[in-house]
Amino acid sequence: MERKMPPPPQKETAVTPLEEGILEISMPPVGFISYLVPGSERAALIDTGMGVGSLRSEVEKLTSLPVFVINTHGHPDHAGGNAEFEETYIAPEEYDVFQRMATLEFRKDDISRMPGGKELAEKLQPTPPLPKPLSDGQVFDLGGRTLRIIYAPGHTHGSIAILDEGSGTLFTGDNAMSRNTSMHEWNSATISQYRATLERLKALHPKKLLCGHRPNVSGPEVLDRHLKIMNRILSGEKGEERTLRGGAVGFVLEEEGSTFDYTPEHLG
Numbered sequence: 001m002e003r004k005m006p007p008p009p010q011k012e013t014a015v016t017p018l019e020e021g022i023l024e025i026s027m028p029p030v031g032f033i034s035y036l037v038p039g040s041e042r043a044a045l046i047d048t049g050m051g052v053g054s055l056r057s058e059v060e061k062l063t064s065l066p067v068f069v070i071n072t073h074g075h076p077d078h079a080g081g082n083a084e085f086e087e088t089y090i091a092p093e094e095y096d097v098f099q100r101m102a103t104l105e106f107r108k109d110d111i112s113r114m115p116g117g118k119e120l121a122e123k124l125q126p127t128p129p130l131p132k133p134l135s136d137g138q139v140f141d142l143g144g145r146t147l148r149i150i151y152a153p154g155h156t157h158g159s160i161a162i163l164d165e166g167s168g169t170l171f172t173g174d175n176a177m178s179r180n181t182s183m184h185e186w187n188s189a190t191i192s193q194y195r196a197t198l199e200r201l202k203a204l205h206p207k208k209l210l211c212g213h214r215p216n217v218s219g220p221e222v223l224d225r226h227l228k229i230m231n232r233i234l235s236g237e238k239g240e241e242r243t244l245r246g247g248a249v250g251f252v253l254e255e256e257g258s259t260f261d262y263t264p265e266h267l268g
């Protein structure tokens, strides 16, 4: 039987220029992804990875503009590097996730279980302070570029998406990922809340989606795939029973190569 080998741990931070001046920053050991979005006056950094080493020094190599952080959600691999930045934002509905999971202690434990993660646990940034609250519809003017916050409960109950209004690029965090999206943790929203989120995101007519894990660049068709899956679940289809990452027993459904997993407490 053929067995898939996991990819080797990523050793160095890698920067990839995307369209519209957006820079993808991918961090060790498994490619945690942040996006640097510059305007003419300031730049937004969307997510800060796990907080291994100094993301700020990487960012300062890329821009001389003042930088502030927007977290798509409070998971350790998205808000872990916040402590290096003075101005940070997250939805207040996500404060509980952030306070439990972005701490140094939680991240140490989490990264130690990743390939190549043990030695990186000593390089983690400290527990970050609580970010400022975002509100639904809030707009950030970066100078010649505006970012709009869209509340997007799904993967977590306080997740947000961010629309770059000029280019139609939608940053979806860990929602609507092209490979697999999960709603199997205590902090996930419900299936009907996620369906409503997908409908809101689709109504924005985004041209491109950038999510938090590889493969991280996709088209808006990924929203349709996820909507189809939510409709299947809400019309009674359970999906295939599996043991999910973290050990919980849940269900998996697939649509054109995109998968979605959930545990039954998120039905409804």
Ligand SMILES: [Zn+2]
Residues within 6 Å of the ligand: 073, 075, 078, 155, 174
């Ligand atoms: Zn997440």
